[in-house]
Amino acid sequence: MNPDGEAPEGPGEAAPRLFHSVKLDPDKCVGCTTCIKKCPTEAIRVRKGRARIIDERCIDCGECIRTCPHGAKKAVSDPLSMIAGYRHTIALPAPSLYAQFDERWSIDRLLSGLLALGFDEVFEVAEAAELVTARSRGLFEAGPAADLPKPLISSACPAVVKLVQVRYPSLISHLAPLLPPVEVAARIAKHVLHAGEEGVGVFLVSPCAGKVTAARSPVGYARSALDGVIGIKDLYLPLRAVLGQAGDRIRSRAGRRGVEWARTEGEADALGERRSISVDGIASVIGVLEALENGKLKDVAYIEALACPAGCVGGPLTVENPYIARNRLRNRAEALPENAPPLSYEPPSDLGWSEAVAPRSALALDPDMLKAMIMMEEMDQLAAALPGLDCGSCGAPSCQALAEDVVRGVAVETDCVFKLRESVRELAGRLLALEELKPPGLDKD
Amino acid sequence: MKYRYAVPGDDFSMAGKASAEVKRILGQLGIDPAIIKRTSVAMYEAEINMAIHAGGGIAEAEISPERILITMADEGPGIPDIELAMTEGYSTAPEWIRELGFGAGMGLPNMKRNADEFRLESAVGKGTTVTMLIRLAPAPVAGGGGRA
């Protein structure tokens, strides 16, 4: 079950499906091709009037969700009703949840609201984020981590980790080999606070489509301790409805440092490493990774890279405008103590990755280099003959991408309207010439 | 396979296109990421040098199953003392270029480090040609998968 070595299957071909949170709603898609150009891994094609996502390439960044003018792309997460199947349920709210609501609702009230929705317990992801920060600091100290290549790239954003796997495999060694805060929170809730208990379910309340995918097929560790991932947007209205009567049944423990992870610069500020840079938005992240791959950024020690605008507060499963949410988060965080109070439990000793992260060679034309070279030559010739307008009418994001699809056998040259017109013209010419011909018996000289 | 790119000399913020393009091609050929990285670092440095020191030039990449051959040729001012230019930390870049993060005098040594073979030819008043060869390791045994 290793999909990584496989050449991407063409849209519509029966391939073993990789799970992805980002999906298309075929009823809403009009086949307009707006999304195909924005996809950072060129993972979308329009076929038969509908967008198709090439699973091997999709990194769940949510960019297509943000660009689709028809709301036809969505991030699928688990329903709240799922918690009914467990004896004891624990909600793990991501700190971006706090930014979705007006400040007149305290964090305590929001957490209490989760209890009112049916959860038995709450554990804040922000608390786990502080532990990850402490471990990240360790990566800069003397010891075995000292020979990790610098700058390190934060591995907290699953879309960035997958972007590196697909487009920047040479930078995999730069990924900080640490579990993301959500996974640390899940392990604490399940394996530390409720060790050995049956029927415990832990559920992330998530701004993030990538984390829905990561809960099922994680990168860097074998199995997630999460039992489900519920999108903030699905929980927003029910939660809003109970806030008035929820009371203040629990007190938030999270400190400012952990809460601020939800916005860009929060993680880097918490780390306190002055030579770190923070970047958000997938296009800007690509710019930084390009520079890093070119050997620039020598003076940078740490890269906090987040796929969403303004960071996780701009995640595709949120409801509030990312910039308003960021401001709210900042205001809320200012009122908090710097760190959470001392822990009453022993956190997991190992927060490191347990599995090597492999490149996802979804961009290679063929695993056999000789074959790939032959295909490349063919592709170059095809591309040179295409008009170079990158108009998208063929369903591919660029003329180059159509040429690639043709050599991969999943498209034909006449998918290009200009090529089609050329061949129609040629055909018409041939018809005319044929029409001029007369049977030899009637041909007078 | 041979690819040829013009590197502009009037806008060095645009430099880096040729090496990015070669990087894409090498990725599609399924070449080992570590080799791609060495190639793109070496080629990027040469491309920036062309843009900053030589007013642009021509970048060529020739790819065969055994090797990648990068040739960067310009008709700029040339380098009077090649040995000096190859010294780590030597740079004639003006102050403002340094403030933009270039001009540490590490480009040429970096190219040499990343290429398996490196040649620098230059004539004052005529131009400079950098030739870099990167050998492709014998194809690694595929680690499972393969097209179903």
Ligand SMILES: Nc1ncnc2c1ncn2[C@@H]1O[C@H](COP(=O)(O)OP(=O)(O)OP(=O)(O)O)[C@@H](O)[C@H]1O
């Ligand atoms: N193509 C070229 N034409 C003319 N002079 C060059 C060329 N390439 C390099 N040089 C000269 O050699 C010097 C050293 O080049 P090198 O690439 O090592 O450093 P740099 O370009 O000055 O700084 P860095 O590469 O670290 O940004 C340059 O400062 C310049 O004087």
Ligand code: SF4
């Ligand atoms: S920025 Fe945050 S919400 Fe967006 S993909 Fe990355 S981890 Fe998920």
Ligand SMILES: [Mg+2]
């Ligand atoms: Mg240089």
